[in-house]
Amino acid sequence: MVRVKICGITSVKDALFAEMAGADAIGVVMSDESKRDVTPAQAKKIFESLGPFISKVVVTHTKSQEKLNEIISLNPTAIQISTDIKIPDNYVGDLIRVVKSGESIPNDCDAVIIDDSRGEGIKYNPDFSKKTVKISDIPVILAGGLTPENVAEAISGIKPYAVDVCSGVELNLGEKDNFKVLEFLRACGKIPEVRRKRRN
Template identity: 55%
Template sequence: MRIKICGITRPEDARFAEEAGADAIGVVVCSGNVSRRNVPLEQAKKIFRAVGPFTTTVAVSHTTSEDELRKMIALSPDAIQISRPFKFDNHPGVKLIRVAGRGEPLPVDCDAIIVDDSHGTGRTFDRSYARDAVRTARIPVILAGGLTPENVGAAIREVRPYAVDVASGVEVSPGIKDHKKIKAFIAACRMQEQIP
């Protein structure tokens, strides 16, 4: 089970997530009018530099601007996660994660799909849609939306995703992570690996 802690706004939270066992960190950029977790590109660089080479860095955005998309890619994250249906003539040079929500067709022109209706609001994912996505997709499916340390175990057992992604479920306030909740979330995920 892979785990992404998303919506990180401070280098110290990125370092803590990595030390606690997260596989990936997500930083929201170019989304100032959509996300309260948005950070400037320079801050994103600092956050990405705070983790080691074996932790995946993901630039997350709701932008509709191709110029902003290019700036995101220029950060050299390991992956970009986008919610708009940008078309690429050539591979962007980083892993591409596309967001899909209830009722939407699953994208195929990407490296992974994140099933998420929440976009950091804590809205719970659609269980039926998520299960169908895992069953039918030919690429990894990441589960997000309303996950917390208390419910992630049941979500993993029910959906069997490639990875889980949490933002609001491990926060004190938008963008400020609760280190105890991060540890509890990761522990709950790792516990599922022990269950046959």
């Protein structure tokens, strides 16, 4: 079964709902240029609200070593980063590198995420995504333009290790729509279909 990350979380309420609904991971964004940027204090509060069996991911586009050290101090399960900044040796979590269409797979990470979108809803490149999954020796996460309506087709066609959704399950910028979160997870096979028995 494919794993699911609900990204761009900005509140404890949305984090707890994603966990309760069956998400495998939640992501917070810590980058000044992002519209969903959260402070270290907000990220800490969100992470501390969650149980031990859900992954806590910090997404960042930083080039600052000081900012990166601040992120590491939160003890995230994984850091997802789109720059080639060097990761300090004292970091013990997983490292996810971002690759865009046409880029090669880095050799210094635990997983890659295909993402041309950065939370803007730009659809993934299917040909590049299929090729990357086929040649990669590490897990490949698919992101970009995924919604409850198209994620099942993406999973079937690309066969990624995991899928990552942000704007596709939002009510407003930075605020998740509970119904869309549930529908997305259901489309990924995380929530079984409930069918009522017909009464004669």
